[in-house]
Amino acid sequence: MANTLLPVEDALAILLANARPVSGTEMLALPDADGRILAEDILARITQPPFSASAMDGYAVRAEDVETAGATLSVIGTVAAGQTPEQDVIPGTAIRIFTGAPVPPGADCVVIQEDTEKRGEHSILITEAAAKGAHIRPAGQDFRDGQLLLARGRLLDARSLSLAAAAGHGALPVCRQPRIALLATGDELVPPGQKPGPGQISASSGVALHSLARMNGAQTLDLGIARDDAADLRAAVDRARDWNADVLMTIGGASVGDRDLVGPTLQSIGMSLDFWKIAMRPGKPLMVGNLGDMKVLGLPGNPVSAFVCTLIFAEPLIRKLANLTPRNRLHQAVAAGPIEPNGPRRHYMRGRFTDRANGLVEPCESQDSSLIATLADADCLIVRPPGDEAIKAGDPLSVMMLARDAD
Structure with a gap:
């Protein structure tokens, strides 16, 4: 298998066959949980709304007093959002009410202010009839204490985070992100932003791969540039292991040239090789193996080849590790x-x-x-x-x- 051109479909199937979502969870404040995967079912801690509330500015009344237009009611008080009603609505009366305020006892209807006319300082005329329950949000209309709101495995976004906040949560348990360590290799490379010397080029591929990995729910570690030296490569692998990387992605050095040391060096320290060389263009020299619990993807050195291989192979792998559904590109x-x-x-x-x-x-x-x-x-x-x-x-x-x- 290592010396034949493997079809893309077969290579992807082998890569994903033994991949399992990463274990472990962490508790994050709601703003930090955006884009993460929920690790547990989330239940409401409160009832929303916790009381019957007015949906409009107007007057809290008894429905039987406003069954027809033309009724005149005495205004006996006012209640705004955040206040507690101090009076009950009794026959022939109304209480001025504002959006979000609790509906006073005795009232079962809100007449919007546009459907009234003032008749003196403490009296209103009802110009449009209203029915029982009009413009009232009943307690628990949105959700009730103990209700399941967000299921485990949900991708958290603005809407779900807003729901969690409304339900009394300030933080949420989320799945650990896959840890992806990226290593560029080659004596010819210099870090981005540094002017290349004679025979050198900028190490551009890693920037794109970090972006793709993070876009698909991963945490990344930049291992920098390893020279064409076995000791330098082994030192970089040790840093990836110390970080408990789930995947080591190397860029360059995975072909068969005299200075392509990635494969031989990793195999010398225990990497088992799943396959090498794919029947695709660009990106034929793709190396996949395992180094203990760490998956290894050896990407081609050409930037476009590395990008295409990451899109086709690394993106599905990372999303599976991250508990994310496959992306359909x-x-x-x-x-x-x-x-x-x-x-x-x-x-x-x-x-x-x-x-x-x-x-x-x-x-x-x-x-x-x-x-x-x-x-x-x-x-x-x-x-x-x-x-x-x-x-x-x-x-x-x-x-x-x-x-x-x-x-």
Whole structure:
């Protein structure tokens, strides 16, 4: 298996077969729990609303006093939100009430202020009839104490966090995030922001991979750049282990060159190899294995290859570890023009929509796996099966969307 080109579907199945959601939980304040997975069922701690409340500004009255328009009622008091009614509504009377205020005892209806006219300082005329229960939010209309509100496994967002807050929770138990350690390798690399010297380039891939990992619910650790040296690689692996990383993702050095030391070095310290070399383009030299409890993904060094492999393999793995549902990036589109036949490997071609309304897509002009500007300009990957015949304008295409909200 290690020396054959494995189909993408088979490689992904092997990668995910033994992946299990990470264990462990933590309690986070509501603002910090945004985007996390709920670890336990959440029950309401209070009843909402805790009392029958007015839904409008108006007057709290007895419904039988306002069955028809024309009634005149004495206004005997006022109650606002946050206050407690000090009087009961008795026949022939009304209490001025504001939105959110508790409905006074004796009242079973609110007449909105637009349906009244003042008749002196303490009297109103009812100009529109109202029925029992009108404009009153009954106690417990939203939820009641002890009611199940949020089920374990829910992805927390603005709406669910607002519900938790309303239900009396200031913090929530959430699942631990997968820990993803990322290591760039190669003597030619310098950190982003540092001017490369002769023969050097900026280590750009790690930035994209950190973003993708975090976007899919992971916590990341930047292990920096390991030189083409076995001792340097082993030291980086030790840091990943000390951090209890669930996944070690290496960038570069996973091919078969004399200075591609990642595979041999990791195997020398106990990594079992699941597979290496995938029937895909870009990204053929993808290494997957296990180092104890830590999964290892050895990504190609070319930035586009590393990105595509992360999207196809690392994203599903991370989401499974993070208790997240799989992301569906695959959509149908239409070829805007002819595309040449494909070779023996599945090809993920950078593409752009020329007419989004009609789903028309064309490949970017160059597909060289080192061209980061082309990747940044693309909005999808055109997925070409192995041996795919030439495509004509108007033919259907499968594309992987690159946007953050690709689902």
